[in-house]
Amino acid sequence: MDVRAFVKTRDIISGVFVFFIVFITLMTLLATVWIGMLIAKHISEPIERLSRKAMGIAKGDLSVEIDVEKTGDEIEELSRSFRRMKENLRGMYERLERERDFLGKLLDVLPVGILYVSPEVVRANRTFLEMVGKVMGPEELEAKVSKEQHLRMERIGGSGGDIYILEDVSSIVAAERFRTWQEAVKRIAHEIKNPLTPIRLNLERLSRYVEEGKRSSEELVEMVKAILKEIDRISGLINRFKHFSLSQPVRFEEVSIRDVVSRIGKLYTSAGIDVTLEGDRKVKGDPALLRELFLNLINNSVEGGARRVVITVDDEYLDYRDDGRGLREDELESVFVPYYSGNPKGMGLGMAIVKKIVEDHGWSIEALPSKRGAHFLIAFRSKNSSA
Template identity: 30%
Template sequence: MTDLEGPRAPVVPGHTSRAVRRTVTLGAALMVVIGMLLLYLLTQATNNRELYERNYARLFAINVVVAVLLAAGIAWVGYRLMVRVRQGRFGSRLLVKLATIFALVGVMPGLLIYVVSYQFVSRSIETWFDVKVEGALEAGLSLGRVTLDTLSNDLATKSRAAAAQLSESSDGTAGLVIERLLDQLGASDITVWGGSGNLIASVGQSKFQLSPDKPTTSQFRTARQERSLAWIEGLEDAVPGALSNARIKTLVPISSPTLGLNAETRYMLVSRALPPNLVANALAVDSANREYQERALARTGLKRMYIGTLTLSLFLAVFGAVLLAVVLGNQIARPLLLLTEGVSQVAAGDLTPKLAMQGKDELGGLTRAFASMTQQLADARQAVESSMSQVDAARANLQTILDNLTSGVVVLGADGSIRSSNPGATRILQQPLAAYQGHSLAEVPGLEPFGSAVQQQFGEFLARQVEHGLDHWQQSFELSANQSPMRSPFDRAVTLVARGAELPGDLRLLVFDDISEIVSAQRAQAWGEVARRLAHEIKNPLTPIQLSAERLEMKLNGKLEASEQAILTKSVKTIVDQVDAMKRLVNEFRDYARLPAAELKSLDLNGLVKDVLQLYDVDAAKVPIATDLDARCPPVLGDAEQLRQVIHNLLQNAQDASEAAVAASPGVPRNVLVKTQWQEASGRVRLIVQDQGSGFPESILKRAFEPYVTTKARGTGLGLAVVKKIADEHGSRIDIGNRTVDGVIVGAQVSLSLAIDHSAPV
């Protein structure tokens, strides 16, 4: 069978079961022998009471010994079962239940048979001694006696008549007379005796005897007094079924013909054999009557013997049934207990190899099938665990990939709730999304518009998915910069490009990237191209315009009236000044477009800051410049000229913003702070420039690094654009934002992080 295939399960050792089987077999054989012996004695008790009485004591002793042994075995087994139950050992209650069931099955029929047998024996023995039976036996005995008395009297009467024929015969002729009388009387033997006890004559069997039976003196005297004497001889020694020597004997006196005083009285002894049938019947009736009287006297003991034998038989049967119930119940329960224990272990997750029975029956096969099934489950679990390990490894790899992705990945539920997110999403959105797991993306502070827009995009995508066969959607989002700590988590405007798709299990996948730098770079590149073209297209006509104006002034100088000469001079000066301004603007665009590649070298950032500050009149400036330089800063990799330009641009912007604030609020001290910080965690040096102006408007924060974006009335707005371009050349991150105190803007801050020179000595 297929369900029995597979690895072999451990098998329960067979020596214990073999020993149990041998013990059970021996006990069963002993029970059968004792039972057969009891049955034999019970069947023979009626016909051979002496055999039963002779072996009753031995049988009773054997039964008592066996019953005690069985009772001890049952007590020991019961004690073991109670110990198992109290210890709470597995399967003990099932074993007790099976043993009880088998014991009841064995005991109840035995009790029923015992009750019936008890009633039967009691009533049967009582019926043996019925009054009618006793009367019948007495009548039979009386009938036998009357018959024997009749035969005796008849023989005595005939013998007296025959004796009259011998009275006239002499002793010599007496033999002839009794020969004739032998046939007449139907006797078997006739002897004639003298008064002195001498034998005179004999015929029949006594003729051949050397010493025929001689009557006693008292018999002679009784016969002479009563004229005859009859008795039965040999009946007491007769054996039923054998040849009987019972006979009737009659002794009669023979009258003498002479009347002398000295005449001797003779006697005739006649013997006649009794009929064998009569003797047999008489003996049978007498034997039955004697046995009946004996049993009538001992019927209480007989009843006790029978009932005692039945009781011992019951005890043997009950004890044997209980013992066999326990043993057989254990044999049946062992496979069930193995299965139950195995099922409990499997339910608890234990799939170690299970024990199996060696038997060839269905329960043994079931244990082997269960063990094989458990082994297959263990193999399947191992395969599943191996597969799960591979899945976990793949999941870990996927998680590692997601954790290291620069893109943000968020898994959303159908209701927009956050199910999972990667660190990239937290970094881009600047919110701990893991803390909001289970909440809607629109519930995250500062991301309400973004979450609502994403949910709306998913709704439209799912509505059009079947119709247009779409597998994802893509949309860009503008996330505004921070103006209040409660509104937005962003320090600057962020541009996101988001893509969404449907996942199995009614989930949503949202992937987004921060393309602010890309957009800014694209805009910078576009402005560079514009600057290059402006420098080419605008600079060329500026010189002819300036020369033409100066020539016109030179040709007309001194030829006009004073008022007109003043107008001419003023107009020419205006044209020349505006042309110079245009040239400066074009040169700045040209410089932005032609910014050379950075040559990164090891330099001291603190020293570079100090060199730049020497060019500023710190004491006479309207807005003083303060420094907070970290002495722990290691050398950085940078282009000194380009970084010098960065510092100049940032200081100039900070002073302009602070001066505007001073003009708006006279009397309030303002300053500019230049700081350097060594950040050991990131391994970079940070350059920070802070002002105490009015800060950046939200519209400027979104596009602060784009060319021609400025808040100043004069200027091209290329300062921060150049700074951003130089930072990109250095592989540095530049951050811009407003500084707030209690929700009030107190200035702006621009910071630049630079990589250190790892080759420089520490």
């Protein structure tokens, strides 16, 4: 009886013990879950707040205020870093706004029209609107440019969109026309100046002969004829200018170098300039242009103080030398550049015209170094010279 009671008591105590063990386990589990939820809430709530504000910033609202979480841990450091990032973004955005406004003002004052076309936006500067009146697409713009002769368009392609640059070239065309006329006037002035040199020399010599009375009437008549011939040449130049035909085509025919130089030499010989020709060659060339070539060469020599010119011709070359002041080493290339002149009163077109005439005939010319006087070498080329 006592044994049964003992066993029964033991079973009751064991059941109570198991109950308490289970109860304590459940309570511990519940407490753990509750504490975990408190900790999670402590961590997640600040992060959720930061996440909501990050979404606002991502939508472009940089006025969002980010409060620093006073947690004393990584959450507080994260919120501080996020706040600094937001302030940096706002500073960058404000700078970009200022730069965009400045760029817009800069584009508006440009003298060319700018049109930007992308899938999202089409924008134009003020000059573009003044030129065409409105913002338009590329197809409409190209059609307008094709009709307006004074407009020129250039397209610059890009990954984000295309830029169309529109320019009004009417002022450029006007400036180019003015420059062309200016060049023509300078050319005419220079061509008129060429025959004036032998005219002046002959008149000075004629005046001296008349005063001295040492020359026959035939010699005086010959000098007057030479002067009249050069005056006729000036008249011809003026008529060419009048009819806008300065750039006359090269008219090739068989010409003797000796004949051209001899006729020109007489103009200068009577004025005290010795022009000597050694050799001869017949070439296919324009007599008027070849005359212009030698006039420019000899006038260049006279302006350089030369009193003697020697021209030597063979089958391949024409060698030209004078006894004037010559050229410096640094002038050998620049002497053919338009408007370059070693003479302060010169226009710098003579030798440029010489080079142009030589090249129009298919030949070449170069200035060579010389200890005394100027030295030029013209090389004949076969396509325009006689066999």
